[in-house]
Amino acid sequence: MRYTLVICDLGGVVVHFDSDRVIHQMAQLIGRSFDEVQRVVYHPDLLLSFELGRIRPEAYYQGLKEKLQIPWTYEQFVRIWNDIFSENQDVVWVVERLRGRHRLLALTNTNELHLAYLKAAVPSLSLFEAVIASCEVGLRKPDPQIYLLALQRAGVRPHEAVYIDDRPELVDAGRSVGLVGVRFENSQQLEHDLRQLGFNI
DSSP states (O other), rough: OOOSSSEEETTTTTEOOHHHHHHHHHHHTTOOOOHHOOOOOOOOIIIIHHHTTOOOOOHHHHHHHHOOOOOOHHHHHHHHHHHEEEEEEHHHHHHHBTTTEEEEEEEEEEHHHHHHHHHHHHHHGGGEEEEHHHHTTTOOOOOHHHEEEEEEETTGGGGGGGEEESSHHHHHHHHTTTOOEEEEOOOOHHHHHHHHHTOOO
């Protein structure tokens, strides 16, 4: 079968990211344990709200500052918060070969700061016709509604689309709405799995 649409996750697939880097920096700076800082950074009242677009970046920063007493200014925080990404060039090469033969859509759980940074700093995002981000639509994977929203915006039925993600539970969530799921492990495996599905790359 010829698939019309490829929906692709960003972090862990198209871009490498090291979120632990920020936590290590905070922990060393304030003399707290990694686990303690991690619990605050990922606390649902903060990060989940941030990734769903319910709070602005300044509010997330203030929440961290109040709970951890970090001495960074907001501008310092933004610079360090964003300094975790690099393009996965091997995957970009695969995506470049898909473009032109298939429509490409990015679907990502992310926050306002990371989204703005990626759009400005990662050239390969221009390969996608659109980026659907949790912070802009108020939905977050694995909520089935965000996958259905992506399909609705593309005007494509689930069986006409392939979904690529590095996290198995998010691949399974995509499959639950009828998408053909591909678990990403590395670029060679991705290329092999896409060829098995009939992609000419």
